[in-house]
Amino acid sequence: MKRLNHTFAKLATAVASASLIASSAFAQTTEVPFYFPVAVGGPITKFIDQFAADFNKENPTIKVSPIYAGSYQDTIVKALTANKAGTPPAASVLLSTDTFTLIDDDAIVPIDNFVRTDDDKKWLNGFYKAFMLNSQVGGKTWGVPFQRSTVVLYWNKEAFKEAGLDPNKPPATWAEMVSMAQKLTKKDASGKVTQYGIQIPSSGFPYWLFQGLATQNEVILANEAGTQTKFDDPKVIEALQFWVDLSKKHGVHPPGIVEWGTTPKDFMEKKSAMIWTTTGNLSNIRNNAKFEFGVAMLPAGKKRGSPTGGGNFFIFKKATLAQQEAAFRFAKWLTQPERAAQWGIDTGYVAVSPAAFDTPALKKYASEFPPATVARDQLQFAVAELSTHDNQRVAKAFNDGLQAAITGSKTAEQAMKDAQREAERLLRGFK
Amino acid sequence: MDPGLRRDDAKPMNHQRQAHAYLMLLPALALLVAFTHYPAVATFIDSFMSTPKGSKPPSFVGLENYRIMVEDPIFWQAFRNNLWFALATIPLSVGLALAMALWVNARLSGQAFLRMAYFTPTVLPMIAVANIWLFFYTPTYGLLEQIGGVFGLPSHNWLGDKSTALGAITMVAIWKEAGFFMIFYLAALQGINPSLREAAAIEGAGRWFFFRRVLWPLLMPTTIFVLVNAVINAFRMVDHVVVMTRGGPDNATSLLLFHLYEVGFRYWDTGYAAAITVVLLGVLASVALAQFFLMDRKAHY
Numbered sequence: 257m258k259r260l261n262h263t264f265a266k267l268a269t270a271v272a273s274a275s276l277i278a279s280s281a282f283a284q285t286t287e288v289p290f291y292f293p294v295a296v297g298g299p300i301t302k303f304i305d306q307f308a309a310d311f312n313k314e315n316p317t318i319k320v321s322p323i324y325a326g327s328y329q330d331t332i333v334k335a336l337t338a339n340k341a342g343t344p345p346a347a348s349v350l351l352s353t354d355t356f357t358l359i360d361d362d363a364i365v366p367i368d369n370f371v372r373t374d375d376d377k378k379w380l381n382g383f384y385k386a387f388m389l390n391s392q393v394g395g396k397t398w399g400v401p402f403q404r405s406t407v408v409l410y411w412n413k414e415a416f417k418e419a420g421l422d423p424n425k426p427p428a429t430w431a432e433m434v435s436m437a438q439k440l441t442k443k444d445a446s447g448k449v450t451q452y453g454i455q456i457p458s459s460g461f462p463y464w465l466f467q468g469l470a471t472q473n474e475v476i477l478a479n480e481a482g483t484q485t486k487f488d489d490p491k492v493i494e495a496l497q498f499w500v501d502l503s504k505k506h507g508v509h510p511p512g513i514v515e516w517g518t519t520p521k522d523f524m525e526k527k528s529a530m531i532w533t534t535t536g537n538l539s540n541i542r543n544n545a546k547f548e549f550g551v552a553m554l555p556a557g558k559k560r561g562s563p564t565g566g567g568n569f570f571i572f573k574k575a576t577l578a579q580q581e582a583a584f585r586f587a588k589w590l591t592q593p594e595r596a597a598q599w600g601i602d603t604g605y606v607a608v609s610p611a612a613f614d615t616p617a618l619k620k621y622a623s624e625f626p627p628a629t630v631a632r633d634q635l636q637f638a639v640a641e642l643s644t645h646d647n648q649r650v651a652k653a654f655n656d657g658l659q660a661a662i663t664g665s666k667t668a669e670q671a672m673k674d675a676q677r678e679a680e681r682l683l684r685g686f687k
Numbered sequence: 688m689d690p691g692l693r694r695d696d697a698k699p700m701n702h703q704r705q706a707h708a709y710l711m712l713l714p715a716l717a718l719l720v721a722f723t724h725y726p727a728v729a730t731f732i733d734s735f736m737s738t739p740k741g742s743k744p745p746s747f748v749g750l751e752n753y754r755i756m757v758e759d760p761i762f763w764q765a766f767r768n769n770l771w772f773a774l775a776t777i778p779l780s781v782g783l784a785l786a787m788a789l790w791v792n793a794r795l796s797g798q799a800f801l802r803m804a805y806f807t808p809t810v811l812p813m814i815a816v817a818n819i820w821l822f823f824y825t826p827t828y829g830l831l832e833q834i835g836g837v838f839g840l841p842s843h844n845w846l847g848d849k850s851t852a853l854g855a856i857t858m859v860a861i862w863k864e865a866g867f868f869m870i871f872y873l874a875a876l877q878g879i880n881p882s883l884r885e886a887a888a889i890e891g892a893g894r895w896f897f898f899r900r901v902l903w904p905l906l907m908p909t910t911i912f913v914l915v916n917a918v919i920n921a922f923r924m925v926d927h928v929v930v931m932t933r934g935g936p937d938n939a940t941s942l943l944l945f946h947l948y949e950v951g952f953r954y955w956d957t958g959y960a961a962a963i964t965v966v967l968l969g970v971l972a973s974v975a976l977a978q979f980f981l982m983d984r985k986a987h988y
Binding site: 329333336340357360361446448449450452458459460510511512513514515517518522525527646648649652655656657659660662663665 | 739740821825826827828836839841842844846847848849932933935936937938949952953954955956
């Protein structure tokens with residue numbers, strides 16, 4: 257039996273080396289299928305195609321083929337389905353919060369596998385720490401920050417002037433946000449609100465915006481290992497109550513669920529004087545708002561805070577070693593300071609490294625358009641986006657709880673206790 | 688036919704013809720088997736297996752997935768939502784379709800324009816429709832708000848309120864479906880012999896009587912066809928939920944198929960998703976069968 261094993265091993269080695277020789281002799285180029293999502297406005301596919309074309313020109317032995325795969329959700333569905341069928345892409349941009357899901361599915365390899373030279377190490381250490389929080393699990397780096405964002409506050413300077421407020425001074429604290437919003441809320445003769453003071457969207461993924469409030473109230477929603485949530489922490493309930501009260505008690509926030517998709521539009525239509533949304537909407541609002549507006553860090557509760565968000569670059573396990581190496585080179589190439597800077601300017605995403613902000617291109621852009629640096633300045637207060645094992649399900653339980661409290665079908669306390677109970681049930685198997 | 692009358696030489700001929708027939712059927716049959724029957728059977732088997740995690744292969748777990756389903760409050764909420772959705776969309780869209788068909792079947796000016804107008808929602812893709820309605824329902828400056836504002840009605844967040852979200856979603860489905868069903872009724876009405884109407888008029892039958900005793904029975908085959916489609920659509924339409932509410936607020940607009948999508952492709956719980964699929968298939972199959980067998984007897988062909 258042992259002998260047989262031995263023979264078999266020899267045979268396998270022979271076949272493997274033969275195919276290796278064959279592949280290096282016949283296939284000159286390594287194909288790298290690369291899935292990417294489009295989550296913000298603008299001609300994203302054009303930029304990505306250009307990146308790939310430039311990279312392929314510089315690396316004739318590699319052929320990166322970008323495949324537009326829809327929204328983040330569509331992209332992970334396609335990537336994981338292809339993975340289950342045994343033919344995953346070599347690389348994909350996916351939500352950083354899906355890291356646990358990808359690890360649990362044994363779909364990706366750590367980036368550290370390919371980091372060998374000092375230059376590689378320097379590159380990996382060059383990203384903003386806040387963006388690495390969602391990329392590292394158990395001492396390993398699983399994703400490269402690529403299109404990342406945070407939540408910021410946009411305010412309408414004209415509306416501030418009309419309300420007798422200083423148009424250049426956004427709210428710095430919760431109390432200021434409420435008092436300013438009260439002055440900014442306008443009603444018509446029949447008592448109907450024509451302009452709300454503040455609007456925080458709550459459809460789809462309310463947990464992300466709520467995480468801003470929770471962080472400002474000095475509470476982290478989940479542990480780093482992704483096995484324990486703190487949804488029923490009194491500070492979480494307090495932060496949720498604050499959100500609910502913006503509408504119920506102060507009447508400065510629209511009632512019910514506020515749609516994420518129409519929030520920038522509400523701002524541009526002057527139906528809301530201040531909104532919370534992603535930095536990724538910056539270019540969109542800049543191009544379409546017909547009034548002067550400002551971008552600010554989120555106001556502080558007990559302290560400042562915002563979650564990071566957006567997508568990381570992942571390398572798939574079932575790809576061949578040559579493909580993985582090629583994908584790694586592409587990821588490194590994509591995140592070089594000049595390219596990261598250009599990507600940030602084109603899209604509104606936050607450039608992922610301090611070095612990118614030191615490039616002449618981004619410096620020039622920031623001096624012409626100061627809001628572009630607000631997100632970066634907020635990074636020092638940023639926390640990891642909520643991410644656990646079985647992430648989508650846990651987030652869903654939490655979202656349901658938040659929406660139940662916002663629509664008034666449950667009290668904040670009851671909603672959070674229910675969400676926590678569900679999260680604990682879901683995470684039982686991962687402890 | 689008396690078997691004794693059958694010609695003996697017809698038999699080999701029959702064989703050949705049968706082979707021909709099956710060869711002709713083969714392409715369609717292969718597609719049906721590959722994309723309909725095989726997946727249905729595979730799903731049924733998968734519903735008794737655990738969800739594979741990473742490199743762990745699925746194992747037989749018996750009725751575990753069905754137990755999870757019975758204990759899943761969101762499944763039951765989606766089921767209830769779907770029942771209400773079906774109970775509202777089916778009669779309303781079919782009734783509206785019939786009314787519209789009778790209306791545009793009559794001789795009146797602008798008939799072609801009216802027919803086109805009623806049919807337009809059907810031609811539009813559901814995603815586009817949902818986005819249009821998203822604007823209608825938008826609080827503060829949406830179309831409904833603007834119309835309501837003229838009459839001094841208070842502002843309402845239709846999709847953001849648990850009590851009105853499902854109703855709002857249902858309206859979109861009715862609006863979309865009615866035009867499609869109208870086409871079938873219209874075609875059926877055009878096929879009815881005009882001499883029947885003349886005969887009824889001579890006999891002194893009123894319009895309501897004529898409709899109830901002549902038109903309605905003659906339209907029965909169409910009604911059955913439309914009803915079957917309406918039922919299937921009530922459990923199949925989900926695009927607008929994805930666009931407009933993503934099942935929210937707090938699952939108030941989650942329909943069975945939407946929940947199934949979430950379980951299957953967001954949570955990757957394929958075993959449980961297979962169990963929900965089996966239930967959904969079961970519901971649809973039994974309703975369709977019941978309709979065919981029970982109502983077929985009442986139909987005049």
